[in-house]
Amino acid sequence: MSNAKKIISLLAKAYPEPKLALDYANALELLVAVILSAQCTDARVNEVTRTLFRKYRSARAYAQADPAVFEQEIRSTGFYKNKAKAVIGCCNKLVEQFAGKVPRSVAELTTLPGVGRKTANMVLGNAFGIPGIAVDTHVLRVSNRLGLARGEDAEEVEAQLASQVPPEKWTAFSNAMILHGRHVCAARKPLCSECPLAGECAWPDKERTS
DNA sequence: CTCCCGATAT
DNA sequence: ATATCAGGAG
Structure with a gap:
């Protein structure tokens, strides 16, 4: 088994049924939560x-929101002017071009402002x-x-990961x-001693800060 | 590449 | 005090 496959397998074992920490009950709520995050x-x-x-409770409701009021409602999440514009603009487009529903493709979703x-x-x-x-x-x-990808461009990294992980596992991965x-391989103080992937990790010790 | 912006860790 | 944090737009 290749190193990448081993890492992917160990990761799946370490995080069985990994779910988002964001609360949501439907696609629209998740879309709003992710924009705010x-x-x-x-x-x-x-x-x-x-x-x-x-x-x-609907795309229409956000579309009709008063921007000034909405800004204050989401203020504590930071970037509140941009986020308010994104959520309201997004929902305007959902209402006008997608029958008020969240579209199901990357191509359509990324036409929405802020997405x-x-x-x-x-x-x-x-x-x-x-x-x-x-x-x-x-x-x-x-x-x-981990050595699963190389580069700082998110889209390039996405492609590199997609070529190594079977599509049905993309979301869980x-x-x-x-x-x-968030919890182990943190930006500042990575907990390498507690990492279940440490044995397969490509990250040199010298680059570790702690 | 810069700007947006509050909350939190250090 | 200040560096950094679940991004995207201009």
């Missing part, structure tokens, strides 16, 4: 969406069960450290990589 902890997003999801490949793949995989590898800062970092990046 940029540069923000999942815990804070959940705190905000707990009340937000009770008030806005890039990472957000699109996150929604596809977790809300629709359509295979997708969401490459965020964690997946980028962990992939490079990317969710596991995110969890691993």
Whole structure:
């Protein structure tokens, strides 16, 4: 078994049924939660969406929101002006071009304002069960450290990962990589001594900060 | 490449 | 005090 296959297998064992830490009940809620999650902890997003999801129950509801009010409602997630514009703009387009429903392809999703490949793949995989590898800062970092990919471009890394992981495992793989990046292979203080993948990891000791 | 922005860890 | 954090747009 190749090193990459071993790593992918160990990762799946370490994170059986990896699920997102974001709270959501449907594709629209997940889309909104992922947009709000940029540069923000999942815990804070959940705190905000707990009340937000009770008030806005459809794409139309967000589309009709007062921007100034909405900005304040999501303020604590940071980048609130951009995010408010993204969510409201997104939902306007959903209403006008997608019958108020969240589309099921990367191509369509990325036409929505504020939605890039990472957000699109996150929604596809977790809300629709359509295979997708969401490459965020964690997946980028962990992939490079493990030696599963090389490079800083998210789309290139996504392609490299896609060629090594069978499509039916893309979503679980990317969710596991995110969890691993958050809790073990952290940017600042990676817990290499507790890492189940340490034996197969390509990251040289000299580059470790702790 | 820069800007957006608050919360949290260090 | 300040560096960094579940990105995307201009």
